[in-house]
């Protein structure tokens with residue numbers, strides 16, 4: 001049994017992944033039935049508001065509005081669609097394992113059917129597909145098909161990543177559903193990796209763990225560069241041109257954050273541990289990342305001495321530019337750490353302030369970069385938004401009381417900063 005590529009699909013969970021997946025397939029001409037338990041989010045979507053910041057997403061949804069349906073009930077989705085993409089959250093638990101309660105809520109809500117399939121986009125531990133199939137069988141729903149189709153999009157360029165993926169990974173049991181998912185993705189003309197469910201689940205975790213390892217690796221090289229007089233930017237350029245290494249994810253900074261890397265690295269480490277294997281390398285990757293965020297404090301102390309009573313501005317709060325996602329952002333650790341050391345913190349982000357206000361206490365939020373820099377002793381560039389690289393450093397020097405710029409992402413022009421009479425501390429330079 002097959003499903004033609006223009007058949008309607010459903011997307012369960014309309015967060016960063018779900019909404020982009022829905023918009024992407026709708027752009028390709030597919031009718032998409034979106035379901036979310038968050039009634040407020042659905043009401044906003046039905047009013048034409050886009051609840052997250054993601055470049056191009058609002059315009060895309062606007063273009064395809066006639067093909068997109070938003071609701072809180074599963075029934076219309078089950079009625080119209082055979083493929084039900086699951087994009088609910090799988091946040092970390094206290095133990096570091098993935099919290100699968102939202103995934104299981106979806107699984108439990110499925111009726112017995114021999115013409116529907118769950119297509120798992122959420123990032124889940126290896127073995128989840130197998131345990132869901134067992135649950136289906138135990139509840140008399142063994143006809144319900146299951147496909148693992150992990151998502152690799154990057155926030156900030158999510159829609160573009162959806163439309164031009166490096167590859168599409170489909171793990172299935174060789175029944176109609178895997179072929180139907182492959183047909184749906186066919187217009188994207190992307191390399192296809194057809195495999196079993198467990199291997200597809202592992203591709204996602206291993207890919208994120210590898211990228212995180214690359215970041216922690218270059219951060220450690222940066223730290224050694226600081227001790228030895230080398231410039232990590234030159235080193236990364238020289239390394240990255242080696243095709244076996246590649247230039248991506250060799251940008252030193254103050255550590256990775258976001259909704260994926262920290263939790264997926266930890267989930268893979270836990271998964272290994274739960275099956276009796278100690279994944280030493282990932283333990284180090286996580287530790288290096290945590291220490292990297294705190295190195296900023298050492299850099300500030302090197303110039304300012306004690307931080308008690310010092311005023312420090314954080315520019316950029318989202319975990320990376322072009323998103324409003326604050327999950328596991330380095331700015332959260334920094335603002336808490338600086339305040340614990342007695343500093344007062346002002347902050348500015350072009351789009352993430354609303355989210356940041358929910359998570360950061362004791363911080364004064366400004367409406368502009370210069371507003372945050374008014375009278376401060378030091379400025380920390382935390383997220384490399386383009387507007388910070390374009391700052392007028394002479395104006396910055398006039399606005400600040402002190403002169404220290406800590407460039408946590410090596411995104412400012414060091415010479416321009418120094419020419420304005422400011423002092424500059426990068427990462428690994």
Ligand SMILES: NC(=O)c1ccc[n+]([C@@H]2O[C@H](COP(=O)([O-])OP(=O)(O)OC[C@H]3O[C@@H](n4cnc5c(N)ncnc54)[C@H](O)[C@@H]3O)[C@@H](O)[C@H]2O)c1
Nearest residue numbers: 013014015016017036037038088089090102105122123151
């Ligand atoms: N954000 C990323 O960059 C990214 C990239 C690749 C993979 N992933 C993975 O995709 C999954 C979703 O991530 P996200 O960032 O989109 O999460 P998110 O928190 O932005 O969105 C999840 C949505 O699911 C909804 N939801 C929760 N329970 C539900 C239920 N029972 N029925 C219907 N909707 C429900 C929530 O209300 C929310 O709107 C996670 O497993 C994540 O690891 C995320």
